[in-house]
Amino acid sequence: MNDLLLAKSIFVGCVFLSLFVAERIIRAAPAAPSAKRLFRNGGLWLVAAIASPLIVAPITALGANNAIWNRDVFLISGATATAVLIIDLIILDLWTYWLHRAYHRVPVMWRLHEVHHRDEFLDTTSAVRFHILEIILSASLRLIPIALLATPLTTVIIFEALLLSAAFFHHSNIKMPAPLERALSWVIVTPSIHWVHHHARRSDTDSNYASILSVWDRVFSSRSRTKRTENMKIGAEGVEELSFLGLMLSPFMRRRR
Numbered sequence: 001m002n003d004l005l006l007a008k009s010i011f012v013g014c015v016f017l018s019l020f021v022a023e024r025i026i027r028a029a030p031a032a033p034s035a036k037r038l039f040r041n042g043g044l045w046l047v048a049a050i051a052s053p054l055i056v057a058p059i060t061a062l063g064a065n066n067a068i069w070n071r072d073v074f075l076i077s078g079a080t081a082t083a084v085l086i087i088d089l090i091i092l093d094l095w096t097y098w099l100h101r102a103y104h105r106v107p108v109m110w111r112l113h114e115v116h117h118r119d120e121f122l123d124t125t126s127a128v129r130f131h132i133l134e135i136i137l138s139a140s141l142r143l144i145p146i147a148l149l150a151t152p153l154t155t156v157i158i159f160e161a162l163l164l165s166a167a168f169f170h171h172s173n174i175k176m177p178a179p180l181e182r183a184l185s186w187v188i189v190t191p192s193i194h195w196v197h198h199h200a201r202r203s204d205t206d207s208n209y210a211s212i213l214s215v216w217d218r219v220f221s222s223r224s225r226t227k228r229t230e231n232m233k234i235g236a237e238g239v240e241e242l243s244f245l246g247l248m249l250s251p252f253m254r255r256r257r
């Protein structure tokens, strides 16, 4: 298990570094002008990085170790095991789609998720900009599919690596050849799709919820018709960016929505 966690960290770290460098060489939109933003996003990531091994990982292990049935009775191996792994990953991605939709639709959940959307620029660092309570809540709610389907812990770790890598990619400010991005967008969520989700217009923010596979927004009619443009205003409509401390406290503050 420790080997898998190490492999996950190395894989995700390599994806982050590659995209972080690439988006500074071939960028699709103007770069964030302020280094303060990097510290703000980095601060939120640091809180999550400290809390994850202490809180989030034990929550995930709790679900995987307390499934309501045991898959071992099926003695799955070979090609079947690979097929089961792929189906598990697709189900976890579908769960993540609906969870993301809930974060936008349930006011108390939006209070947490809005911290992510207040970012007024997007790049790879936006992918790790989440309030720690959102991360803990997401891990807790994910216990439902994990326990119901008896999803192995190794599968959840593989999914987390794919999800984080996908998030680095679809938040990145990397400029890709249009035909390549168009082709990719039929299968996975590309920056052109996800940047519209961060458009500071409520109707676009409440669309394009998919994380890895782009199909979910088409299946569940949540795909925005808006096309990403270079100078599209990024952020959450009607609210502004805050300091690191302001972001940590913002879910508990009075607000309009």
Ligand SMILES: [Zn+2]
Pocket (backbone or CB within 6 Å): 100, 104, 113, 117, 197
């Ligand atoms: Zn969102």
